[in-house]
Amino acid sequence: MATNAGKAEAEPISEEVLQRRALVLRNLQESLGVDKLTKQLATQGKVPHLYWGTATTGKPHVGYLVPMRKIADFLQAGLKVTILFADLHAFLDNMKSTWELLDNRVVYYQCVIKALLQSLDVPIDRLHFVKGTEYQLSRAFTDDVLRLCTQVSQRDALRAGAEVVKQVESPLLSGLLYPLLQALDEQYLKVDGQFGGVDQRKIFILAEEQLPKLKLGKRWHLMNPMVPGLTGTKMSSSEEDSKIDVLDDPEVVLSKIKGAVCSREEPDNGVLSFYNFVLFPIVSPNSIQIQNQEFFDFDSLKSAFLDGKLSEEELKSFLAEFLVSLLSKVRSRCDTDEVRNAKEKGYGKISDASASAGGETQTPALSQEQLAWKDLLITGNEVLPNQDQFDSIKELDSVLSTVSSSKPLQLTFVAHAKGKFHLGFVAPLLRVKELAAAGVPIHLTVLVSDIEAYLDNQKVAWDVIEKRAEYFKEMFLSVINHLKLNELVNVKIAAGLDGYFSSNYVLDFYKMASAVTRDETTICEGTALSGNLVSLFYSLNARLVNPQLLIVGNDSTHFADLSYKLLRSVGTAPVVHMAIPTVPGCDGKKMSCSSPDFLLDPLDTPKQTKTKIARSFCEPQNLNDNVAMMLAEQVAFPILDGAVLNISRSPDNGGDVAVSNYKELEHEFVTGTNPSFPLHPGDLKNAVVGVINGLFDKIRADFAEKPKAKLVTDAFAKSKKK
Template sequence: MSEELSPEVIQRRDLILRNLQESLGVDKLSKQLATDGKVPHLYWGTATTGKPHVGYLVPMRKIADFLQAGLNVTILFADLHAFLDNMKSTWELLENRVVYYQNVIKALLQSLDVPIDRLHFVKGTTYQLSREYTNDVLRLSAQVSQRDALKAGAEVVKQVSSPLLSGLLYPLLQALDEQYLKVDGQFGGVDQRKIFILAEEQLPKLKLGKRWHLMNPMVPGLTGTKMSSSEEDSKIDVLDEAEKVRAKILGAACSRDQPDNGVLSFYNFVLFPIVSPKAIQVENHEFFDFESLKTAYLSGKLSEESLKNYLAEFLVQLLAKVSEKCDNDEVRNAKEKGYQNIEVKNEKIEEKPVELDANQKNWAEILLRNEILNRESLEATISKISQERPLKLVFVVHGRGKFHLGFIGQILKIKELHDAGIPISATILVSDIEAYLDNEKVSWGAIDARAIYYREMLISLVKHLNLQDLVKIQIASEIEGYFSSDYVLDFYKMASAVTRDESTICEGTSLSGNLVSLMYTLNARLVQPDVLLIGKDSANLAELSAKLLRFIGQTPVVHLATDEIVGCDGKKMSCSNVDQLLDPLDTPKQTKTKIARSFCEPGNLSGNVAMQLAQQIVFRVLALKNEKVELRISRSAENGGDVVIRDYEGLENEFVTGSNPEFPLHPADLKNAVVGVINQLFDGIRADFAEKPRQKLVTDAFTVSKGKKK
């Protein structure tokens, strides 16, 4: 490759690559440098937490090389990351810190006599809270495992046995920044290497391109450890006074037994690149390169004191230029406002004592006959309810697969609570993003089509249950505020509240499964529910949701847990088991066949699917349609003749002993009766979907599309 490059391109490339510890994708970089009209573009990012310190001279010296080599350079101020750093800062503080950082970095580069016309500054929040960016975070999380995310951040995220979810997301966000900053490459410390590898491996899978990556060595701090904004003794602030600079340099660790100490590293990565090709003169010795100076020092030819004194005076003179350029009201105001000592108050839930009137006490008592989760919020919730302000019940549906009768349990519960006297306003929220995050049970390109299919199925089911005046259906993505900047910010706040282990509620290893509880909470909150309906097997989701809401200063939502509707195999009816679920669009024969295969031993109630379907669905549906509940079961005369049963207890008696003990109810007759009621309900839905436009909805919902959801 080098033989094909012009001397000018080779010179630019060598300037870009000098003093780096590692470079990935150099061939691509070289090709871009050799392309007429192409100006390669890279970015370097920093979180605006502490003040810039002299450790920044190392990346700034390299950024100076990049600018002198004719590259475009973007510096990213990661204000979102800074805000989420234990949420120690306010947005007002961070706005001022960005101003401070920008002025100091400009002054640093100008003090190195570097032209900055190709230098650009960007705040992370200008794009990281957008819907498009967040969509790509979710897409990326579905293809990255928990293990790979943890591994990628191993050098930059604090390692604990069960890391915070935000720490696992960090490498994904940094990788995606490359796409949204429209750069050709990224520059960072060698501690970023695993994040760079993740970006190179994963972004092309989303057709977001592959970039080159440049890494500078990690320079030790003055105390011998990594220079850090949070360790006062390890750093020198760029605007520190001269005496403080001298004192810290003279007190720095510089042992000949540790040749990689911070003092020698500054000579290597800052001083020599700045003065080259001129020499550095220490104790009347001239040194044109770092290795000769290092050898002289390690062999004892140079004293520690003289080495430190030269470095101290060099830094004092350089930082004096920086201070002069920063001696203005804008920088002073930004420094004062950005680093003032303020107490960042954690958002707390204000708990006020409530008193319930007679109606409200009665409604609370009705609710408490059910399994209530997060019940500490129940009284406060009920205290808001009146005939004019109904209880807002919400049931969140995730379209993981084929629509089935298992969703009827929560719908019937809504009706039963209403009939018990509670004023109700109910919403079924269709939120299929969770189905994508759960092992991609709906493809990315089919999310919208799946949501529409579920909405139309629910509308039809609710209509044929005669509940359309009580229950409305809504798609989460169509609600105002869905994936707004506030929504996304709360998403990241919540990711800072729970660990990997706490948020692992889905099977599989992809990181996206850990995000399901966050999206469930955010999407449910869009409709501002009083009570959320949930299956009893999802109690852990209710607990997680409560923790997430408390973390952002909001009251946990009361959950009412309902029994799971049984499938034809005796287990919970599930989208993932097509052969055992009851699909309203199955033919009458298919429905009959599925129920006919189910376990239903004569006289045995244990595990009896037909009896469970009768209890959970048949009698409850009949009660919606008739004032007098009657389940008519046809039998031949020789088998005891027809029977009419008015409640489930009567059915149990008829099945176990029989009103005529010589003729207890036969399983086949029981199943036929159950099939009859269910098929009668399904007939209306089948009729609704008989038209071609509705049939196309079903087809589109299960068509794998490569398109990107907007």
């Protein structure tokens, strides 16, 4: 008995489905995923849905007749069509545009496109209009943009937008994001496919390759050919002479057609292309007659022209009459107060609100007390220099002029919750402790920001970032408590701040991306585009706290450099940055989450802490690159808060030593009170270990409790999602 183990034979495609598919695919230059489209056309009750998008920048021109003619085919074939007005893209394309202006442009585009379709006798009941900002500023969409950025490299993003984004040596970051946003539009418009010009092909390929990795599905893509402009280049809203606006007067239409490029030496010119992709599809299956010659298709007309049977003037004359006749119907439908008002408000002159009002403001003179606070602030630290005409020293004076004992200086330190919490994160707390002890009225907000940890080469998995941020917060709170800084320092998680990932926050993110280049934002290691976003979120999140002074490690001054520019781009005054020395790891380099074997984790065992410090470089009587001496200066003495550092030594090594400050310790190590017995590296390290473990023991005790112990486990759990 025969078995049916093989694949069942495919159901035959009905003639009705074949006709609908032919209508969908005719006059396209390329189609991707036709099998999937065919299956959907053949599925009972299924109405395939596609979208076509356009940025609402310049006015619609006659080149729009090409996609409109195809949209007519889609609607006739029973498809649902959504037209996307990419107002966010338009805003980013021209940062001087206002939302009122763009809202009016959307109204203008919608009226004109409806009029175009109706003039082509196209029923538009299955046509829907959507603005990009209706969903592109949402948290869900933005999350998917960030997830996509971790998968796509700078190079792939640049290549995807090569045909639609202006190519320069160092492109704007927004230009690299453009293809990703367009790819995600497919998911958020809930469509089965996307239609666009063949210049969109690389973006379509990116969508087909990348969206399935996020389990967001794979769509089919349809591409119409690009119509050359009247001057021989691509027809574009930004090239005035290359296009005819849909609502141009007949005299303008006639004049532009008359001056168009149309020679036998260039048979792919805009005039012939318009016959091919617009005129014949509109009149088909009927013919056109020029000088008593009848043509049913483009090939016969082109041959007649190349053979000299049709002149350039005859071609232009017929095309001009055809366009004037068609566009008169469009103008008639657009002869309304709504369209006139939208055109006036959408394309009127944009006033430049960036002009400076008034002269330079005078910085108030500082009191003697405020001058003393300034000296304490900058001693051992670096107020980062002028960037983009921002005078940081002058601005620091302005900030300090408002500080008093009842109105403390507001500082913020942004901690990126990447790997293990380590001693390096304690440095800003110790600096605040020293300043407060010296009499500076001061308050510090530690901002734990988790999104950067994900964007930086996915050092934290997407579904773990919240737990990692909570772990960092609890670690900071434990340290703050045991350093007795509860009244001077508070801790916030960025995700809990008002306005975090609000529509305004997301819009400012895109504004920032339009103000900086790929090269400026290439900070993180690796090639993923997500790494370029880290500095943007640093500035956005710090701004939510609204500090007077931002603290960074002296290895992270690039964040300050970019922050000045980024904050200005969204209309926010730059914030003064102060760089403090970074705590060294036990390998002598910066203590870092990326070097776990050399960082000092408060949850390490006392023995592990001792072993790590014991391995560090500490040559007798040599201060250069001496890790133990740096830890003593930056960590041990601030923890001791004025108490002496007791160093145990055997009698043979000179006996015990007690020092009150780093200068005394330096003297003991280099020379020694008794020159015969300078401080031995082993004894120095043991003393430093004692102070550090003294703090760590208290933190270990806090995290020995079950809820916090579980928090640590959860923060470093393996991702459940790929």
